[in-house]
Amino acid sequence: MVRFKNRYVLCEVVSEDPRCRQCIEDRAVGLAVREAIGRLHGDYGLACCAISFTVKYLNAYTGTVLLRCRKDSCKLLCSALPFVRQLESRNQRYPCFLNTLHVGGTIRTCQKFLIQYNRRQLLMLLQNCTNEEERWNIQKSLLSCSLTEEQPQSGDEEDDDSTETD
Helix, strand or coil, rough: CCCCCCCEEEEEEEECCHHHHHHHHHHCCHHHHHHHHHHHHHHHHHHHHHHHCCEEEEECCCCEEEEEEECHHHHHHHHHHHCCEEEECCEEEEEEEEEEEEEECCCHHHHHHHHHHHHHHHHHHHHHHCCCHHHHHHHHHHHCCCCCCCCCCCCCCCHHHHHCCC
């Protein structure tokens, strides 16, 4: 059996309207990308990309989108992404565009790139602060967003070390 190789395209939704990011859905992004491919490459491009094209991940708050396509049709997909001009969600159209950040062979490489990209963006944000109060507010908001590990309650779970052996 032959394994089909895929490519993962990491994009960000760039819009002047902040409501655009909150209202987008993966179905709307997929439809807009398919429409752009159809306009640019016609039926042939649409058929090539439709074989395994899916929106694997969408974060509406950060505007991050992860698209999957076959390795053969990756160039068709990437060439059509700049032609996405708007997203339609809930019968409203939001003008925006997709900025391609990274093309990778696995989801994991895209995740690693996204972590590095976000770190660079945060460093740029901190460097552009005009005074110490802005810098302190940004650092405080970052620390408030950190995940903390929840401690299990003492009576709910038994210790794994106290297992019986035969």
